[in-house]
Amino acid sequence: MKTRLIAEVKIKTDAKASDALAQLLMMGWLPTSYVPPEEIRRLRELVRLREYLVYERTKFKNKVHAALMREGIRGRKGIFAKKRREFLNELEIDEVNRCLSVIDVLDRQINEISAMIRKIAGES
Structure with a gap:
């Protein structure tokens, strides 16, 4: 899972994490969550x-x-x-x-x- 890479990075800032999440989202690599009907x-x-x-x-x-x-x-x-x-x-x-x-x-x-x-x- 690509988001795990963000969690495992030693030096984290909200800005870096949000940039990484934005890139993953644009590439379609963020998993979707199940919302029941x-x-x-x-x-x-x-x-x-x-x-x-x-x-x-x-x-x-x-x-x-x-x-x-x-x-x-x-x-x-x-x-x-x-x-x-x-x-x-x-x-x-x-x-x-x-x-x-x-x-x-x-x-x-x-x-x-x-x-x-x-x-x-x-x-x-």
């Missing part, structure tokens, strides 16, 4: 957003587990399944109820974004 960029953005929302949901689920442990309730598998959610709601622990509300909102958003991702990926 808008559809791919949008898909990546949605995947990143979904990943973030899942991360946040996990934090709130961990808060629920911690609150249950403080109340002496341990070892419940699948605590967020529908049947177990009824149990959680009956406990009437404020912190748990607040976290469950946030988890519900995050679940809806994650499902919406997942559907958008499937739609975009299916169109590709």
